[in-house]
Amino acid sequence: MPTDVERWKSEVYGNEIREHLLEFAEQGWDTIPEDERDAWFERFKWWGLYHQRNGQESYFMMRIGTPNGVLTPGQTEVVAEVADEYARGPAENPIFGNGYVDWTTRQSIQLHWIKLEDIPEIFEKLESVGLSTQQACGDSWRNIVGCPVAGKDKHEHVDALPVAMELNETFKGNDDHSNLPRKWKVSVTGCREGCGQGDINDLALEPATKEIDGEETKGFNIRIGGGLSRNEPRLARDIDVFVTPEQAAEVSGAISALFRENGDRDNRYNARIKFLMDEWGAEKFRNVLQEEFVDFELETAGDDLRSEYSYNSGYADGGHSDHVGIHEQADGNYYVGLDVLVGRMGVDDTKELARVADEYGSGEIRITQRQNVIITDVPEEKLDALQDEDLLDHYSPDPHPFMRGSIACTGTEFCSLSIVETKNRQVRYARWLKENVELPAGVEDFHIHLSGCTASCAQPQIADISLRGMKTRKDGEPVEALDIGLGGGLGENPNFAEWVTQRVPVDEVPGAIKNLLANFEERREGDETFREFVARTDEEDLAELVEPEETSYEDPMMHNTKRTWYPYAEDDSMDASPAPTHGDGTPITSDD
Amino acid sequence: MSVSLRVLDDGAWVSVNDAREVSVSELWRLDDPSFCGCELPDFVVENILDVGADGRTISARVYGQCIACGQTGVPGWVPVGRLREGEFVDIDRERVVLPVRRGDDDE
Ligand code: HEM
Ligand code: SF4
Ligand SMILES: [Zn+2]
Numbered sequence: 001m002p003t004d005v006e007r008w009k010s011e012v013y014g015n016e017i018r019e020h021l022l023e024f025a026e027q028g029w030d031t032i033p034e035d036e037r038d039a040w041f042e043r044f045k046w047w048g049l050y051h052q053r054n055g056q057e058s059y060f061m062m063r064i065g066t067p068n069g070v071l072t073p074g075q076t077e078v079v080a081e082v083a084d085e086y087a088r089g090p091a092e093n094p095i096f097g098n099g100y101v102d103w104t105t106r107q108s109i110q111l112h113w114i115k116l117e118d119i120p121e122i123f124e125k126l127e128s129v130g131l132s133t134q135q136a137c138g139d140s141w142r143n144i145v146g147c148p149v150a151g152k153d154k155h156e157h158v159d160a161l162p163v164a165m166e167l168n169e170t171f172k173g174n175d176d177h178s179n180l181p182r183k184w185k186v187s188v189t190g191c192r193e194g195c196g197q198g199d200i201n202d203l204a205l206e207p208a209t210k211e212i213d214g215e216e217t218k219g220f221n222i223r224i225g226g227g228l229s230r231n232e233p234r235l236a237r238d239i240d241v242f243v244t245p246e247q248a249a250e251v252s253g254a255i256s257a258l259f260r261e262n263g264d265r266d267n268r269y270n271a272r273i274k275f276l277m278d279e280w281g282a283e284k285f286r287n288v289l290q291e292e293f294v295d296f297e298l299e300t301a302g303d304d305l306r307s308e309y310s311y312n313s314g315y316a317d318g319g320h321s322d323h324v325g326i327h328e329q330a331d332g333n334y335y336v337g338l339d340v341l342v343g344r345m346g347v348d349d350t351k352e353l354a355r356v357a358d359e360y361g362s363g364e365i366r367i368t369q370r371q372n373v374i375i376t377d378v379p380e381e382k383l384d385a386l387q388d389e390d391l392l393d394h395y396s397p398d399p400h401p402f403m404r405g406s407i408a409c410t411g412t413e414f415c416s417l418s419i420v421e422t423k424n425r426q427v428r429y430a431r432w433l434k435e436n437v438e439l440p441a442g443v444e445d446f447h448i449h450l451s452g453c454t455a456s457c458a459q460p461q462i463a464d465i466s467l468r469g470m471k472t473r474k475d476g477e478p479v480e481a482l483d484i485g486l487g488g489g490l491g492e493n494p495n496f497a498e499w500v501t502q503r504v505p506v507d508e509v510p511g512a513i514k515n516l517l518a519n520f521e522e523r524r525e526g527d528e529t530f531r532e533f534v535a536r537t538d539e540e541d542l543a544e545l546v547e548p549e550e551t552s553y554e555d556p557m558m559h560n561t562k563r564t565w566y567p568y569a570e571d572d573s574m575d576a577s578p579a580p581t582h583g584d585g586t587p588i589t590s591d592d
Numbered sequence: 593m594s595v596s597l598r599v600l601d602d603g604a605w606v607s608v609n610d611a612r613e614v615s616v617s618e619l620w621r622l623d624d625p626s627f628c629g630c631e632l633p634d635f636v637v638e639n640i641l642d643v644g645a646d647g648r649t650i651s652a653r654v655y656g657q658c659i660a661c662g663q664t665g666v667p668g669w670v671p672v673g674r675l676r677e678g679e680f681v682d683i684d685r686e687r688v689v690l691p692v693r694r695g696d697d698d699e
Contacts, residue, residue, distance in 0.1 A: 034610050035596065041600075268602055417601065562615065
């Protein structure tokens, strides 16, 4: 039987949602008939609006899709202005204030506390500079990710940016591909470092070379079915297909059509293409694609560059593991990657970022999958002055490894699936670790990713230390807890973390990391990396090395933060919630 | 009076008559000795899979784990609330022991 969601999608979905959205915005949130709310909130996702959790009714998270993470000159300023004007909530976040921008792990932008009534103005502002929220959530082509320095990188194999942009133009708002069985995440990589993280996407185009008619041709190999969610992480599988840049859109469309026709619409838990791949295997997948969806003979895979991949790999193989720092571009200018702790930047800082990018670079900003930003096109003679800017004191091109390696998802602050508080907690962890823990000599990359639940938006399974939201009891009381996993990473031989220790109370996690690092230092052979150390150590021995412990770290958010209307409000009880509210923020009362 | 029951946001909620009533991340005491070795599994709800009504009792099938022993999986149908004159009435799921019903007679 088709699900409710499929039924709603079959009634209204895709582009046409927009006119309804604008009409409800005009009339006010409370004019959505009560018995249609579930259906409309599901549909609004397609236009980038995701209703926030309980206690925050009538407020939305809004996602802006920035293909390949590129913000062209002028766009960052508009994002900051929109956040300043419309993304302010009824309560303040103690670390980030009120009004901030989240740079996300899929190179997008997320704003919170958005009112439906403001949508027409917000869309107008965003669209005036070519930004859009279309398909940022929902069951369709999501924001296309890739190497954020595509087209600038000195060593890249192919410039994949035109391909990513062509896919974006072809499949955004495309009625044939707007109603898929589930989300569709695409990655296009042309560089040698694997920054597109294709392995964890539904469809990955990866740099390759193939001899065609006696000529060395540059293009992409195709992998299918990666993804991290729901205790069922999968690496994308090689389907033995090579495409030239010219064929990329056609073949990608064919694969999306295959998913549209064959994905499971009866069960959303089984709908992602990774499960179809489980069922079919790569060979059948290729055969069906060739026979039913493509009109020409597909090439077999070419030679890939996976042995050179360094991004998020946990290996010290000379390539980069992220984009933080100052790097020369192919044109002789420089790009400067800034570390944004847990990806969140206040509106004033975001305005500064736009100004600084304009003054020293071309005005362009690029977003990375490690929740950081890059200022591109900086001439060498401006580098010193750029580094003197105050902004770079807070968002450093040369941060402490614990700052640099931190990623965190949305968590109980806004997200309905969450089990624990995340972003603020990861900031507290990183600061405490920086003050209290020595990293073994020479360790400059050390990644800690915190996700509030198994959906894995912070990509926990591909970090040195993976943290995932759980619950436990401590002294009889329920408290927030984290599962701890070790040794995940991408690179030539990607693998997911082993979950070695379960349900550690959140106040004992920093102690656990401290002890673990001390144990690593003691047992380390030569200058092996943490991931290498984990790979050669037994799982049982690893569990013993974790040793959770209370320390000077204190956690103010041990209680059930999901039971609050907003964890940081002075009166955080559900009853104290102002929501739902009118467009102007005043509570909607029953006698309205 | 008919009641509309559904699971929303890919397993985050039970919605009753278009209101979000039961959320993941709660900690439930289950009376379900067959789920794990524990006498009363101390169960954290990670995903809601299904919701149904049996008379006036609203029950859900959920994925999660017992935090005492670590067993993961899906227990039987867990009561999460009641209907009174068509209105959803919460039960204090984090405090009371919830009697789990096995079997598939309620599909
Ligand atoms: C069924 C529900 C969800 C699932 C299965 C899910 C899963 C994921 C996964 C696996 C990723 C990143 C890894 C990748 O690149 O593939 C991701 C990205 C992300 N998710 Fe979720 N997620 C869900 C709901 C949510 C919700 C409700 C929120 C917040 C309100 C959220 C916030 C994010 C963010 C901030 C990112 C990076 C954003 C982007 O650019 O798309 N997710 N999600
Ligand atoms: S990982 Fe879970 S808690 Fe974090 S944003 Fe994703 S769905 Fe929410
Ligand atoms: Zn790259």
